[in-house]
Amino acid sequence: MITVSEIYTRKPERIETSLQEKTYQALEKLKVRFERVSTDEVITMEDCQQVNARLKMNMVKTLFLCNRQQTKFYLFVTRGDKPFRSKEFSQSLGIARVSFASKEAMAKMLETKIGAATVFSALIDVENNIEIVFDQEVVDDEWYGCSDGTTTGYLKIATKDIIEKLLPYSKHELKIIE
Structure with a gap:
């Protein structure tokens, strides 16, 4: 059982990573409202259940994928309870089969580790090497729950703010699949 803090509406007093810093800078600059909790280290979707209960939303599952040659990368965001196939x-993207990118690629390209993949990594992908893909069910949800770039900080944000503010700000186009 993990410990989940009370809900906060401001950034953490102590910032752990440069990605986390960029996350909160972008939220402030874009005037995106959020709720946040701090936790013990959370790695699995099962660990997220207590976060979901506290923030009254469902955490998304963010997967970092690549082609066999490791020349094309995808950040796929789907529902936390939905299996990945x-x-x-x-087939939805009309591409060759993908697999999970390595933890080394994740550290280099997303500036995060396993368990903390987040759409906010688009802020550091200034060369647009990563394609952002959302499951339609995520787009349809009112709330978007995700990591702040760490395995100990989780956010609740209006999904429309991710789509209409964050992704254009990061200069990433969104692909949506069923």
Whole structure:
């Protein structure tokens, strides 16, 4: 059982990573309202259940994928309770089958580690090497729950603010698949 803090509406007093710093800078600059909790280290979707209960939303599952040659990268955001099927994902985009990118690629390209993949990594992908793909069910949800770039900080944000403010600000186009 993990410990989940009370709900905050301001950034943490102590910033742990440069990605986390960029996350809160962007939220402030874009005037995006959020609720946040701090936790013990959370890695799995099962660990997220207590975060979901506290913030009254469902955490998304963010997967970092690549092609076999490791020349094309995808950040796929889907519902936390939805199984990932590589074949269906690849068919939806009309691409060769993908697999999970390495933890080294994740550290280098997303500036995060396993368990903390987040759409906010688009802020550091200034060369647009990563394609952002959302499941339609995520787009349809009112709330977007995700990591702030760490495995100990989680946010609740209006999904429309991610789509209409954050992604254009990061100069990333969103692809939506069923």
